[in-house]
Amino acid sequence: MSANAILLPMLVLAGWTMIIWLWMYATRLPAMGRAGIDGTKMVGSTGKSLRDDLVAAGEVKASWVADNYNHLMEQPTIFYATALALALLEAGSGLAVQLAWGYAALRILHSLVQILSNRVVVRFAVFALASLCLFGLVGLALMAAAG
DSSP states (O other): OOGGGGHHHHHHHHHHHHHHHHHHHHHHHHHHHHTTOOGGGOOSOOHHHHHHHHHHTTOHHHHHHHHHHHHTTSTHHHHHHHHHHHHHTTOOSTHHHHHHHHHHHHHHHHHHHHHHTOOHHHHHHHHHHHHHHHHHHHHHHHHHHHO
């Protein structure tokens, strides 16, 4: 197995993030219309204020997709950096690839839980398992870098 094998799960998660971006706008724009929010008249608004307006208008599920997109911009940045480091260190195979696939799969599952049901206890359990995969990846990268 190539040391670059770790790049595939990394790119799958990046691709999934772009799917969530599309899903976010496919749900948010119609929700804004139903809520009577005219995006062309918004000046200086933040994501939080838009979320609050959508929730107040009963469009909470549209905000779940946006929340998930934001979550995919947080912890996965550590995953991307670590996967790239492992590939550059020629240590992106074996256990590292298994952990990377585990992380990517669990983050996709996390997205689906958050967007479709948003059961916090389930979402947290999936997040915690993904985090364990990420801890393992970071540990492997540190060991590889230390030589």
